[in-house]
Amino acid sequence: MLFASGMCLLALLAYLLRDWFYLSLATSLPFILLFGYYWLIPESPRWLVGRGRVADAEKVLRNLAKRNGIILPHGFLIELHKKIKADEDTDVLIVPNINGQIPGKEDYIDRRISNMLPYKPDFMKINESKESLDKTITDASQNSRTDLEDHNDEMSKSEEFTSLEEQQKSVPVDYSSSINTFRRKSIQIVNKILLKEEEDIVEKKRMDDQNSEGDCKASPLDLFRYPNIRKKFLILTFNWIALGVVYNSLSYNTPNLGVNDYLAFFIGGAVEIPSYFIALQCMERFGRRWVLCVFMSVGGLACLSCALVPEDWPWITVSLAMLGRLCAASSFSVFYVQIGELLPTVVRAQAMGASSVVAGVGLLTCPYIVSLADHSRSLPLTIMGVLSVVAGITSLFLPETLNQPLPQTLEDGESFGRDFKLLSCVDTR
Template sequence: MMKFDDLLAEVNGFGRFQWRIMLMLVIPRLILPFHFLQNNFAAFIPSHHCNISAFDEGDVFRDLSSEEKLIVSIPVEEDGSFSSCQMFAEPQYHLLLNSSNTTMLPTVHCQNGWVYDTSIMKSTLATEWDLVCERKRLNKSTATIFFLGVMFGAAVIGHLSDRFGRKIMLLVSYLITSIFGFASALSSSYVMLAVMRFLTGFGASGVSIVSVVLSIEWADIKHRSSLLILLSMDWSFGGVLLGALAYLVNDWRYLMATSTSPLLPALIYWWWIPESARWLVSQGKIHPAYFYLSKCAKVNGRKQFMDDLKPEDLLKITALENENKKYSLLDLVRTPKLRRLTAIAGTVWFGVACSYYGISLNVSGFGLNIFVTQLMYGFSEVPAKIFCLFSINKFGRKFNQSGGLLLTGLCLFCNVIIPPDMAAFRTAVAAIGKMFSEAAFTVLYLYTTELYPTVLRQNGFGFCSFLARLGVAVSPLVALLEEVWVGLPRLLFSMMASGVGLLTILLPETNNTRLPETIEDVEQSKRLASTSTTNAPP
C-alpha cells in the first residue's frame, strides 16, 4: 500500500512549492524572537537611585553640585556605587569631608520615586511603573506571564489544529497575536499590560507550532531536516534584528508595536498558504487534499503524475484507523509506547527550553552592552544551524540533540566558575552555550514532529510545547535565585541541560524513516527501535 511520503516524493517534496510555503511563513515568524526575547529590552532595569529633589528646599543643598548632592543623600554600597533603593533620612553634609563610612547613618526607602539613567533605554517597564527594588519581581514576572500564555496557547491551539486544520488555526493565531500585541503597546497600567502579554503569548504559540508542523507535513523524508533548519534561521536573524531594533526604537511601547508589525502583511497573503494535504488525507477530506497536491505537482513540474491519479486513489494511500475519530490529548497516554514517548519528550522539552531561555533572557548578566550581547547571541546561532544542516542526517537526531545539550550544560557550568571581572570572556562562553542550546532546540522541533503520528502530531507537539513554555515561564523565576548566590541560576540551568541531554538517549532514532500516520504505526512498528541502531553515529 502506498504511503503518503511516497506520494509526496512523486510530486517533489522539496520543490518550488515547499520553498513558497516557507517564504510565506518566514515573515510572520519574525515576531517570535521579537516577542519571546523582548523582555531583555522592554523590562530592562537601568541604573537608578532615589529621587532626592525634596532636599532642594534647603539653601545649602541647592548650591551643591550633582555629585555632591548624591554623596550627602544616598548611601554607598560595598562596591562603591550609590544605593538603588535607600536614601538618608536627611542630608549628611559631613560626608563631603569624609564619605568613607556611611553604615551607621539612618536610612529610609526611597520616598519620592526614583531617578533613572536613560542613556541605554529611554523608557522601559521599570521606568514606566517604578518596577524596581521591592517591586523588581513584578518586572521579572512579565516574561513569566507572557510564557504562561504561550504555554496554554500551545496546548489549546495544538489540539484545535489537529481537529480543524493547520491553515485556519494559523489565521486565528495571527489575529490573536496582532490584536493583543498592539494592545500591549497601549497599556495604561501594569495589570492591563500583564493581561495583554498573556494573550499575545497565547497567539504567538500558535504562530510557532502550526507553522512548523505545516512546513514539515509538506516535506518529503529526505528534506524534512533541511526544510526545518532553514525555516528556523528566521529565529536567529530575528534575534539579531531585535538587538538593532531595540537600539533604534529605544522605547518599550514602540518596541512592542514594531515587534508585532510583521503580522500585517501575513494577514493579507494568508489566503494563499495551502492546507496540509497530509492532514486532509488523515481526516478523509480527499477532494481538498487532491486539489492541494495537484497544485504542488503543477508548481514543482510534476503535473503529469497527478493527472494520472484520481481523487479516489488517495483513499488507498494509507488506511487510517477510525478515520472519523476525533483525537485528544488523552490519546497521547492511552497506549504504552506513546505514553513512554510523551513522558520522555515532554521532560526534554521542559529542560531544553528552561536552559535555553536561562541564557537568552540574561543579556545584562555578563557585564557587556545589552545590544551587543543580543547581537552576539543572534549571530552565534547561525553556525549552529549550519552545522545541524549537515550533521543531522549523517549522525542522526539523537546524537545532535544529546550532544548539543551536554555541551550547553558544560558552557553554563564554566560560567559559574569564571570570575565576574572577565566580562567579555564570560559573554563569549555564554554565546557558545547559546549556540549549542539553539542547535538542540532546532533538532528537537524536527525530532518531535517525526516521533508522533499524523493523527496526533499537533496534539503531541502542542503538549511538548506546553511543557517547554512552562520551562520558559520558570526560567525568570530561577534567575531570581541570584539573590541567594549569583552563580546558583547558572548551576541549575547547567544541571538541567545535562540531565535532559542524557535522557534524550532513551528516545528512538527517526533519521530517514517515514512519518508515522496512525497510533498503530507507533505501537506495532519496530522501525523506531531498529532505526536507533542503524543510524547511530559511527
Template structure:
C-alpha cells in the first residue's frame, strides 16, 4: 500500500499523530524565542562617558536620587547644548573632568581647557529599562555600535547553514537521530551564549545556535507533518507556525520580567530540555524508513499508530510490488536546479518566486527586529507583533480557498507594503504601532501562502529543488535585514521605505504567476512550462474550493510533498 493509503486506514490525524505532532510543535515556540531574542539581548541602553574619579559619589549629601545624580554627572561631563541622542554626548567628554571633583552645577567651560576627548574610561549605562544587555556587557557603542547588527546578520548565516546541513544529514542518518543532534547543539550553545566572555564568543555561538535552531524547526516540521494525512496536511503546516507565534509572545513576557540579558538567555534555553523528556516516545519518519527500504521498522511504527488510534490494518501492509516501486523511484534520475532555468516560463516563474520569498523574509524580520523603534513600550509592541500573526495565519487559510493563491498573496503583500509606507507619515506612538501591525499582519499571511503557492507552481520533478532554491534566497534576505535596519542612521524612514516598496513590487509581480486553485497541477517539466499558458489543456477537474482536499485524493500534491520531505527540502 502507498503510505497515504495506509494513513487513510489508520486515520489521517488520529490520536497517535496528534500526540507526536503537538509534542514536536513545542519546538516551534522555542525556535521563535531564539530567532528573535536579539531584540532584548541587545536592548539599546542610553550611555555616556564614564569618569572614574566620580564613581564613588552618590550625591546623597545633596539629596539627589540615583537618576538625578547620573543626570547631573552627564551634564557636567559634556556640553549642555548636546542632546542625549547626539553622538557627541554619548561618545565624547571634556578632557579636564578627569581632574575635577564632582559637585552639582559643575561646568567645565568655566575652566581654560574645554577640549573634548573620546571616552577613555568606558561608559556609564542607563539601566532604567534593561539591567544589562550585550550592549553594556561588551561596550557595543560608539565605534562598535553596529556590531549588534553584525551579530544578527551572522545569526542568519547560521540559519542558512543549518537549513542545508541538517536537511542533508537527515537524508543519510534519519530524521529522529539528527533531530536529537540538533536539540543537543541548540541546548549546549544556548547555555554557552549566556556565559559569553567576549563579543566574538557570543557571535560565534549564536551562529552555531542558529544552525541548530533551523535544524530543529525543519525536522520537527518534517516528522510531524509527514505522518499527517493528505487532507489535513496544509492545516498542520499552519499550526506549527501558530506555535512559533506563541513563542514570539512568550519571549516578550520573559523579557519583561527578566531584565538581565544572560538570565533571559538561560530562561529561553531551559524549555529545550522538555523535548528530551518526550524524545524516547518520538518515532522515526516512516516515509524515510520506506525510502531506505527499512519496511520492517516502518511496519512496527504503523502498527503502533493503528493500536493507539484503535484502527485495523490490512495484511500485508507492504506488498513486494510496493517495495520494488519504491526502489525504482529511489534509483531514478533526480531533477536539478538547472532544470528550473532551461525553459523561459519556468525560468521567469522561478525568479519571480525567489524574489517573493526574499521579500517576505526581509520584511518579516525587518519589522520583527525593529519593534523598539515604534515609540511605544517595546514589550507591548513586541507582544502585539507576535499576537497579530494568529489572525494572519487563520485568515490566509480561508483566503486562498475563496480568492485563490494569486489574489490573496497580492492583497496581503500590497496591503502590507502600503502599511509600511504609511508609517513614514504616522507620528511615533500608538498610531504608528497600529499601522506597523497592519503591515506585519499582511507579511505574516503572505509568508504562509508563499510556500503553498510555490509547491503548487513547480512541477513534480523539480518541486523539491524549486522550494529549496527559493528558501535559499529567503535565508539571504534574513542576513540582509539587520543591515538594512542600520540605514535609519542615514534617514530614519529609509528601512521601512525599502520594506514597503519591495513588498508592493513583489505583490505586483505575483499577478504574473498563474492561479493554481482548482487546477490540475503539473506533473512533468513540459506541463510545468505550459501551465497557465493554455487554459484548455488544464481544465479544472475538481470543485475549485478546498483544493487541497481534492488534490489529496488525486495524489498530485502529496506525491510531490513526499519527495520534498524525503529530501529534507521543506523549509519554512
C-alpha cells in the first residue's frame, strides 16, 4: 500500500516540478537513507540454519523473542538440534548389503545442521494383522539368507549367521534387537511393494547427500539439477516476466489512454491500494495458484476488451485499463508470496535474484510495446492481455503453498508439489 501511495505521490511530484532533472533528484536522493537497513535488519534465521550457522540463528531468534516479551534460554537451538540428531541416530536402520557387509555408522549419521528442521512428507502406514506381518518377516528373512548363500557358496548357514552377528555386534549402533531390525526392514519392503513407490534408492541417496553436504554451498546452478525445482523455477520466471511487462506497460501506456497524463497516472496508483486488500483476503482463503490465475486472467481479459471500445470513448478504455492494472497489482502481491514459498531456503534469495534479472531483461520490451499505439491505441493493451492470460494459465502448473511447510533444503524443494493435481483446490472448510 505504501508502494501504491508512492505512485500517487510520484504523479503529484511530476505535476508540481515539471522538469525531469529535479524529478530525478527528488525520487533518488532520499533512498540514500536505505543503506541504514544493513545495520537495522537482521538476517533470516531460516537462511542461517540452512547454512549451518545455528549460533547466529539463535542470536537473532533471542533478540526477536526479547522484543516480544519472551525470554529464550541460551543454547536452546543447539540443544534442539542435538535432540533431533539423537532421535535420528536411534532410528538409523543398519542392514547388511548383498556382500554381507555392514556399512559404517558415519555413513548414516554424518548429517549437517541444515537438516535440523527439514520438511518431510508423511508416509502412509499399513495396518496389518500380526499373522500377515509375521509372514512378511519370515519371507524377508528367507530371501536374505538365499542371497547370502548364492554370494558365498563355501560358507555354511551357521557360519553365515555367526559372521553376521559378529559384524553387527562390532558396529556401535543402538537398536533393540535383530527382530526389530527385521521388522522395520519388512515394513519397508511391504511399503515398496504395496504402495508401488517409484522413487529410486540411488537417486534418493544422492539427493540426501546433496541435502546434507551441499546445501551449505548451494548455488543457482542447483536450480537446474533437479527436474521438479527446475520446472517450478522456469514457470515462476516466466510469470515474473509476464507480470513485469504487463504492469509496467500499463504504467507507461498512460499517455495513450486519451485523458490527462497526470490524472491517469494518479488513478493508476490509487486503484492499487484496494487491490492489496482484495489479494490478501483471497489468497489467505483460496490459496495462491487459483487466485493468481483468476487475477491474471481477469486482468488480461480487461485489456483485451479495450480493443472493442471505440476511440471516442476514452473513459471506458481508462476504466478497463485500470481494472487490468488493479488485477496486475493484485497478482504481483500474490506472486511475491508464492515464489518465496515455493523455492527452498538455501537457494531462495539466489533464485529470486536470478528470476528478477531475467524479468528485468524482459522489461526492455515495454517501451516498444507502448510505441505500438502509434498504429492502434488498443494494440499495446491487446498484447498485454494475451500475455497476462497465458501467464495465468501457466500458474496452475505450480503447486499450492497455503498452509504448507516451507521447503528448506534442496531435497525438500524437489519433493514439494511433485504429485499435485492440476485442478485441485484448497479446502476452505
